[in-house]
Amino acid sequence: MRSGVVLSCLAVALSLTGCGSSGTLGPHSLAKRSDALQSLAAEGALLAQDGVHGRTTSIFTREHGGFLSQAATSAASSLATARTKPPLESRLRRLRALSTQVRDQLKRLRGASQAEQRTLARTLAKAADDAGAISKSLA
Amino acid sequence: MSLKSLLAIALGIMSAIGGFVDIGDLVFNTQAGATFGFQLLWVIVVGVVGIIVYSEMCGRVSAVSKRPVFDLVRERAGFGAGLTTLISSQIVNLMTCAAEVGGVAICFQLLSGLPYRLLIPVAVLMLATAAWVLPFEWLERVFGYLGLGLLVFAVAAIKLHPDWGMVAHGFVPGRHAGGSLSVYLYFVVGLLGAAMTPYEVYFYSSGAVEDQWGIKDLRLNNVTAIIGYALGGTLSFALMIVAAVLFLPSGITPEFLGTPALAAQHELGQAGLLLALVGILFAVGGAAVETSFAGAYNTAQFFGWRWGKKERPAAASRFTLSWLIIFAVALLVVMTGYDPVKLTEYSVIFSVVALPLTYLPILLIANDRTYMGEHVNGRLANVLGVLYFGVIIAIAIAAIPLMLYTNGGQG
DSSP: OHHHHHHHHHHHHHHHHTTTOOSEEOHHHHHHHHHHHHHHHHHHHHHHHHHHTTOSOHHHHHHHHHHHHHHHHHHHHHHHHOEEOGGGHHHHHHHHHHHHHHHHHHHHHTTOOHHHHHHHHHHHHHHHHHHHHHHHHHO | OOHHHHHHHHHHHHHHHHTTOOHHHHHHHHHHHHHHTTTTHHHHHHHHHHHHHHHHHHHHHHHHHSSOHHHHHHHHHHHHHHHHHHHHHHHHHHHHHHHHHHHHHHHHHHHHOOOHHHHHHHHHHHHHHHHHHSOHHHHHHHHHHHGGGGHHHHHHHHHTOOOHHHHHHTTSOOOOOSSOHHHHHHHHHHHHHHHTOHHHHHHHHHHHHHTTOOGGGHHHHHHIIIIIHHHHHHHHHHHHHHIIIIITTTTOOOOSTTHHHHHHHHHHHHHHHHHHHHHHHHHHHHHHHHHHHHHHHHHHHHHTOOOOTTSOTTTTHHHHHHHHHHHHHHHHHHHTTOOHHHHHHHHHHHHHHHHHHHHHHHHHHHTOHHHHGGGSOOHHHHHHHHHHHHHHHHHHHHHHHHHHHTTTTTO
16 A cells, blocks of 8 residues: 555656656657757857857867767757657657757867858757747747 | 954955855856846845855854854754754765766866866865865865856856846846746745755854854854855856846756856856856865865764864864765765766755754754853844745745656756
């Protein structure tokens, strides 16, 4: 009886924290993934922009870019296996494509020349806008 | 007042400013600013006044009784309640120390480019060496003064030209916009928890005994607690403002310790970046030393061991071993690869749960004439103390449910 109560509480807690979800994303979860991707892309764009203007150090770009790239890799792999309901399928596909694009761009940012950083600042900012638009469409 | 006393007060204030911010403040202030803009600035004011009220009480208790607060907690509350307080404060101390150690290693990585995992033991070794070698007042000064690098965020906040009308509006609690009510409340709890962490008062109280404060130092206690913490709070304002101006419009949610430094570099270039990283390094490093010492102080005072940085390590061997063990456990926790920023969020929320156990005994002892004589709490200290204790109880009850319901502020 007591273990049943404990298990029920654990199940409620896990469902509240989002742990143990089967990978089927509802509109809210999909919007949260879009927000997270937007954040990574926008932060990468800011870092690249500062690199273009000589406002940062190469070490900071490489190391902080590494944290961003790691998070983007994990976001991309989680989206690659995620599923959603049919009406949201097209937005999940778009988000998947965006996440791999952001992941690859953040990887490149770590060792990019100033000229490359200029391009990356632009494309990452565009990816951030696109991810933001997907999130808004789900609100 | 002599020039020497004024200098002592000025130095105390400077180290209090530099030592005010720790990893919890960095994480919660920037995340709150990036999520709700200026709307939560009022919570920093509430938190800063709270830590001033209770630190002043702690310093006064130590100066009058010549004994640190935890010593008196054990005596007044008895073994059972004292042990409960000790265990809860040690769990929070350990989590906080681990998060700060991880933060130091990340700063080293962002400055040097060396691998994080290699830098974790280096960070612990350097912190433990500093704690071993430096006398108590120099520990406070070195970390406090170099932590002043964080003032770069105040400069960045001004250079970002925020809408000062909106900033002023943020100091008035009101209806929120831009996120759910539960996430808003989660940040209220987190910001208060980050400002009023238990280790700060334990360290402050034991530090007063280490510095051999007496009745004559009550004014120093007032000035250090009030001006030092109030000015330190401006760093929290600055962090929230830069996040609100730079991160919120771009949709950046700060999830990394390096993210606040981006704001400094964006406005002040490489010099701003280096000042920010050095400031974060020493602020977080100082907090790591404070948490390990707070843990050792509490344990030694509870069990009646000889304690203090002024003692030779061999003379206070169990105290010395205690803070070394806290560093060692923190090292093990961080080496597991757990994200220090996530660990910070948990440590702040769990510290909120433990807050009543820290602050109730302080309030009771500060009102006890047996210990305090004529220096018991005045009316203002009691009104504020009781009011804040009510706030502490409310946030302690709400902390864990809010963390679970909002998925750690993710919504």
